[in-house]
Amino acid sequence: MSMTRKTITITDQMDDWVKGQVASGKYGNDSEYIRDLIRKDQGNLEALRTLLIEGEQSGRTSDTMEDIWEEVERLHLSKNA
Numbered sequence: 001m002s003m004t005r006k007t008i009t010i011t012d013q014m015d016d017w018v019k020g021q022v023a024s025g026k027y028g029n030d031s032e033y034i035r036d037l038i039r040k041d042q043g044n045l046e047a048l049r050t051l052l053i054e055g056e057q058s059g060r061t062s063d064t065m066e067d068i069w070e071e072v073e074r075l076h077l078s079k080n081a
Contacts, residue, residue, distance in 0.1 A: 008034075 010018070018030050027033040061068075 021027055021033045
């Protein structure tokens with residue numbers, strides 16, 4: 001895979017954050033961290049697209065917004081139990 005060199009400008013606070021991520025040992029350098037962020041962003045966008053397509057294909061519901069929110073709250077509470 002070919003690589004392209006990029007120069008970016010970030011705030012001091014962001015730079016400190018990146019340095020902290022590298023210092024934690026999870027990443028070998030700043031570039032590895034940035035590449036990981038991009039991969040995660042790409043994955044999140046693809047997952048969102050998939051969910052949107054599933055939602056469109058599922059059709060309409062007869063549930064009211066109140067029914068839907070009650071289900072969301074129930075699911076949220078069961079995940080946090």
